[in-house]
Amino acid sequence: MQQVLDASTPDDWRRLDPVDTLYMDVAGGRVVIELAPAFAPLHADNIRTLVRSGYFDGLAIVRVQDNFVTQWGDPHAGDPGRARPLGAAKARLPPEFERNTGPDLPFTPLADGDVYAPEVGFSAGLPAARDSQAGTTWLAHCYGMVGAGRDDGVDTGNGAELYVVIGQAPRQLDRNIALVGRVVQGMELLAALPRGGGALGFHEAPEQRVPISSIRVAADLPHAERLPLEALRTDTATFAALVESRRNRRDDWYHRPAGAIDLCNVPLPVRMAPDAPAP
């Protein structure tokens, strides 16, 4: 894989759009999230509104369930007397669980099939699935994908409560909840946390929660404070070569190359732009 990346050209990479990039600062460091407005535009807008009002600052990671998700938001969200107001953000959003495929949506298919969907691949740099008969495409719950928690009603999510996948891909959630983006840096800060002792991995004692000092939209920061992150494009020959290098591992260690790969095992590399000044 490193050989493939070393042979890549600048055109193989895309700079993250600062409007779609969130910096979440927690104990231990910074988590960078890329939003997916191609799939969840209303959620992305609402999350930006929340972030820009300072909604998340001082809130916390409230849930860490082993082999499932880490989740953050307002610990008092269910308590009308103590919940932080959403301000200008919407309390409910239409369920952006899938979208019409449409003629404009790029999609790079993966050849090896899938247990959960008729077809899988990559769209807008993210793991996705589609159904050509239904004409729909949706994001897939792979490791590192970020979604918007909801209650039973399909329109009860709003982005004020977010989760990230930290275990085996819970693909049964696909098309049941809105995925809004992906952690592109700092995943270990969310995956290595002590698991919550309560039901569903919620922390029972307030002091077990991990505080969020702030979340910011990169575009709202001075240029000098933005991270020059680039993601490998998923519609290039370089990406195809990377997938093939992972389908059939040729290192000396491998005795029998797999000859196939699961959607959620394909790496989606992110790097600091090589022409950027040192951070």
Add this chain to the structure above:
Amino acid sequence: MQQVLDASTPDDWRRLDPVDTLYMDVAGGRVVIELAPAFAPLHADNIRTLVRSGYFDGLAIVRVQDNFVTQWGDPHAGDPGRARPLGAAKARLPPEFERNTGPDLPFTPLADGDVYAPEVGFSAGLPAARDSQAGTTWLAHCYGMVGAGRDDGVDTGNGAELYVVIGQAPRQLDRNIALVGRVVQGMELLAALPRGGGALGFHEAPEQRVPISSIRVAADLPHAERLPLEALRTDTATFAALVESRRNRRDDWYHRPAGAIDLCNVPLPVRMAPDAPAP
């Protein structure tokens, strides 16, 4: 799923064999591992020999690689001058990467297909795959599965260095390395550890390693010190009902049941025997 388990009968459960059960005590608590002698009998024997000689006591968790594995053993294993001797245990073992299916091996197929293998299901309570044409069956690298590290040579594993899967199932490892069992309790103690900062997630500084106080074979402890753990049998109608309850989630929250399930998303429940005295 809880309804299915509540309706189970005592015959749906099997008591873990103390000879195949390891207690690994680390900072924070106890990890329980069930060995898989049906698939890796030579590795299971060698691991028991190592455990009984006290080989692992005072060694450490040396590697935690995000979305991949946690690994433990001798930090000085590569250094002839400092490595702990293996004693009566063998330094090399034949590669128990797969076995002949044979007429006696139970196998409960899973209906939903697989990206990596012609057929998947459960054997001896573990996630497995098989190839009826080749006549072989092998264990699958799902979350919580434990394997024996090796160098490039296929016979260089011996069980002195063990790893557990802590992320998306790295199924490309199947048939490339010997899986020797599964963590049946305490998985969160291995999955929630800080990731190592060195290459491949190895810890660079000795003080970052997590010490192992001891590993014991349950059969070597007095009866009163053995945990009365039971695993749900995978060849029963109750297990089939559990799989179906996870293929098609019927809770109010689910808007669209998946209608399928990946091998590594099927839970393999373990409980304290209900008739056992309180620990």
